[in-house]
Amino acid sequence: MTFSRDAVEEIAAALAANGLILRGGFSFGDDEVAPAGPSGAPTRSVLLVGQAGAAPWPHFQRWLERQAxxxxxxxxxxxxxVIGAVAQEFGARAVSPSDRPYLPFQQWAMRAEGLKPSPLGILMHPTYGLWHAYRGALLFEDELSLPEVHEAIHHCDTCVEKPCLKSCPVDAYSTEGFAYQACLAHVRGADGKACRNGGCLDRNACPYGAEYRYAADVQAFHMAAFAGA
Structure with missing residues (x-):
């Protein structure tokens, strides 16, 4: 069975009710090892689910008010x-980037949208810049009718100044990678107030997709989660 474009559009509409969007998809080749689908048979096609900017935030906040x-x-x-409910409606298996054992979400995302990592490790999107995220994926045992994926414009290739590598007071990001412990200690410390309240200074320094930048309270929420606050 092959899912039609109309079915994919119905899935997108169901996700949009909570501020989520489809982030592309792809089908596994016959010679690839694929994760299990909803019945346990190999997955044939994947749809990535995520966000552009902080569109899901109001929906999440209303949900959070009802929780312990x-x-x-x-x-x-x-x-x-949210993604699980959509998966159940359309006969898919929902998976999350934090599920164990980890699934290769970043590789899937690059394959689904033709993106490449920025110096911060976050995938650079030609429209959203660094202000987007992947919240999950839908695994189907049927073939999906999907458009061909083309490599996207990668702004980092033409960015000479690289402000994303120059704004952190402890040089957490460099060509050597991410200095996790230095970053964590700074965010938790007395000098990390700006990061705690307004988000990563390196990420905020990137000029691309600025209109999608998360509001300060959204960034503070993510920084608190990172710092274990």
């Missing part, structure tokens, strides 16, 4: 609930 105060990983829980 001590709920762990609330954004992951909300994402699983």
């Amino acid at each position: 105060r001590d709920i762990a990983n609330p954004l992951d829980s909300w994402s699983r609930e």
Whole structure:
């Protein structure tokens, strides 16, 4: 069975009710090892689910108001609930980037949208810049009718100044990679207030997709999760 374009559009409409969007997709080749689909048979096609900017934030906040105060990983829980409901409606298996064992979400995302990583490790999107995320994926045992994927414009290739590597006071990001412990200590420390309240300074320094930049309270939420606050 092959899912039609109309079915994919119905899935997109169901996700849009919670501020989520489809982030491309692809089909596994016959010679590839694919994860299990909803019945346990190999997956044939994948649709990535995510966000552009902070569109899901109001939906998530309304959901959060109804939850217990001590709920762990609330954004992951909300994402699983919303994407899981769509998966059930359309006969798919919902998976999350935080599921164990980890699935290769970044590789899937690059394959689905033709993106490449920025110096910060976040995939650079030609429209959204660094202000987007992948919240989950839908795995189908049927073939999906999907458009051909083309490599996207990669702004980092033409960005000479690289402000994303010059704004962090502890040089957390460099050509050597991410200095996790230095970043964590700074964010938790007395000098990390700007990062805690307004988000990563390196990420905010990137000029691309600025109109999709998360509001300060959204960035503060993510920084608190990172810092274990």
